[in-house]
Amino acid sequence: MARYDRAITVFSPDGHLFQVEYALEAVRKGNAAVGVRGTDIVVLGVEKKSAVKLQDSRSVRKIVSLDDHIALACAGLKADARVLINRARIECQSHRLTVEEPVTVEYITRYIAGLQQKYTQSGGVRPFGLSTLVVGFDPYTGVPSLYQTDPSGTFSAWKANATGRNSNSMREFLEKNYKETSGHETIKLAIRALLEVVESGGKNIEVATMTKEHGLRQLEESEIDAIVAEIEAEKAAAEAAKKALAAPKET
Amino acid sequence: MKLDTTGMESAAPVWGSHNELVDEFSAAPSFELPNTTDFDGFQKEAIQMVKPAKGTTTLAFIFKEGVMVAADSRASMGGYISSQSVKKIIEINPYMLGTMAGGAADCQFWHRNLGTKCRLHELANKRRISVTGASKLFANILYSYRGIGLSVGTMIAGWDETGPGLYYVDNEGGRLKGMRFSVGSGSPYAYGVLDNGYRYDMSVEEAAELARRAIYHATFRDGASGGVASVYYVGPNGWKKLSGDDVGELHYRYYPVMPSTVEQEMVEVTGA
Numbered sequence: 001m002a003r004y005d006r007a008i009t010v011f012s013p014d015g016h017l018f019q020v021e022y023a024l025e026a027v028r029k030g031n032a033a034v035g036v037r038g039t040d041i042v043v044l045g046v047e048k049k050s051a052v053k054l055q056d057s058r059s060v061r062k063i064v065s066l067d068d069h070i071a072l073a074c075a076g077l078k079a080d081a082r083v084l085i086n087r088a089r090i091e092c093q094s095h096r097l098t099v100e101e102p103v104t105v106e107y108i109t110r111y112i113a114g115l116q117q118k119y120t121q122s123g124g125v126r127p128f129g130l131s132t133l134v135v136g137f138d139p140y141t142g143v144p145s146l147y148q149t150d151p152s153g154t155f156s157a158w159k160a161n162a163t164g165r166n167s168n169s170m171r172e173f174l175e176k177n178y179k180e181t182s183g184h185e186t187i188k189l190a191i192r193a194l195l196e197v198v199e200s201g202g203k204n205i206e207v208a209t210m211t212k213e214h215g216l217r218q219l220e221e222s223e224i225d226a227i228v229a230e231i232e233a234e235k236a237a238a239e240a241a242k243k244a245l246a247a248p249k250e251t
Numbered sequence: 252m253k254l255d256t257t258g259m260e261s262a263a264p265v266w267g268s269h270n271e272l273v274d275e276f277s278a279a280p281s282f283e284l285p286n287t288t289d290f291d292g293f294q295k296e297a298i299q300m301v302k303p304a305k306g307t308t309t310l311a312f313i314f315k316e317g318v319m320v321a322a323d324s325r326a327s328m329g330g331y332i333s334s335q336s337v338k339k340i341i342e343i344n345p346y347m348l349g350t351m352a353g354g355a356a357d358c359q360f361w362h363r364n365l366g367t368k369c370r371l372h373e374l375a376n377k378r379r380i381s382v383t384g385a386s387k388l389f390a391n392i393l394y395s396y397r398g399i400g401l402s403v404g405t406m407i408a409g410w411d412e413t414g415p416g417l418y419y420v421d422n423e424g425g426r427l428k429g430m431r432f433s434v435g436s437g438s439p440y441a442y443g444v445l446d447n448g449y450r451y452d453m454s455v456e457e458a459a460e461l462a463r464r465a466i467y468h469a470t471f472r473d474g475a476s477g478g479v480a481s482v483y484y485v486g487p488n489g490w491k492k493l494s495g496d497d498v499g500e501l502h503y504r505y506y507p508v509m510p511s512t513v514e515q516e517m518v519e520v521t522g523a
Binding site: 098099100101104106107140 | 372375376377378380381383384387388391
């Protein structure tokens with residue numbers, strides 16, 4: 001088995017591309033990221049490592065825009081992310097230049113996934129060690145979309161998804177609690193999913209919303225704190241209601 | 252067409268084998284010099300060689316109901332009329348037309364090529380390409396062949412999500428958006444009639460008649476235009492050919508022969 005993970009162009013006897021699988025491991029070690037699609041909004045949330053004292057936190061934005069109507073969050077190797085994001089941004093502009101139209105979310109996701117795939121089928125290079133969550137609005141139909149790509153170069157559309165650390169627990173939570181939402185409710189759902197695996201508080205979460213009218217908007221720490229407080233209050237109220245129901249039985 | 256990405260490069264690898272993935276980042280911009288004796292003038296020579304061409308009349312205009320496209324059908328080689336039945340309106344796809352002026356082979360081939368690109372765009376993006384996009388693709392191709400001697404003066408007319416669209420594209424890579432265009436040696440004559448009779452709110456029949464008359468008048472005065480005046484209409488459901496009238500017959504329709512009074516009549520003199 002050790003002989004089949006040196007050069008990624010080689011399949012192992014049982015059909016694995018080990019370098020790609022190792023890249024997926026790198027993703028699993030990256031910070032948690034979640035994306036939720038609503039009817040008129042898409043929300044991205046990312047776990048922020050606890051603030052290092054001397055670091056200027058504004059220089060480590062984890063949710064970036066690719067164009068006016070497209071944004072991206074990722075989990076995995078941040079240096080690889082920078083390169084991929086640059087290529088995607090160039091492609092967005094190149095598309096505008098050649099057909100005088102903005103890209104659709106599907107197009108740019110397909111491009112990013114294609115790029116990731118290219119690096120799994122060439123000699124001397126390693127795959128990109130990141131999975132991305134691409135969100136945006138279709139420039140013509142105005143329909144919101146959420147897509148995910150991974151180091152193997154596959155992509156698909158999602159109603160809600162998570163990647164990075166503890167993504168399984170987040171995805172389980174989303175599967176249980178997802179329903180069609182809009183506006184504020186969608187933001188709450190995304191934050192609730194993130195809070196399953198992250199310490200609560202605005203300091204540890206970065207959230208951004210994308211709407212058709214206002215584009216990408218990063219939420220302030222205070223706004224996040226307020227929503228977290230809202231969620232905690234709802235949780236407490238639900239707990240209290242459950243206790244009240246259980247009480248009569250205890251006689 | 253490769254965008255110049257020199258401003259956006261990451262640090263080039265210091266050592267290691269070059270492969271196509273890495274070279275995109277580190278290659279310095281360069282281009283091959285053309286293999287010619289007259290470096291400064293060879294492009295002008297190529298243009299002069301094809302200058303006399305574009306013996307034709309084509310026109311297109313946008314009006315309330317859509318786009319009207321019309322053309323003659325004469326092909327001339329100098330003073331010799333080689334054909335009176337050339338199809339100068341090329342069907343790129345069911346909702347887009349292109350007109351032919353200049354080199355017939357160039358126009359036919361590149362329009363067909365554009366049709367291919369439009370179809371690939373549709374398949375990849377699950378939506379039709381816009382007239383803007385199609386004309387931009389075409390103009391970029393022609394720009395990359397600039398100076399080689401292509402002769403193409405075409406109008407791309409179509410109907411897309413944003414409504415009717417009309418662009419003029421030529422072999423120098425120029426691309427113009429507009430409401431009325433006429434291309435070819437007969438265009439000055441066609442413009443005279445077209446500009447005079449144009450109104451935005453015309454019905455389809457009125458617009459077709461205007462287009463037909465404009466082509467007819469161009470064929471009347473321009474020796475390189477003639478044959479059949481074809482008129483096509485592009486609407487929300489795609490294009491439709493409206494008419495194809497021989498310009499000779501159109502002449503007598505517009506200017507029927509009037510019986511005139513006889514001033515002197517020759518009578519046979521008997522005897523003497």
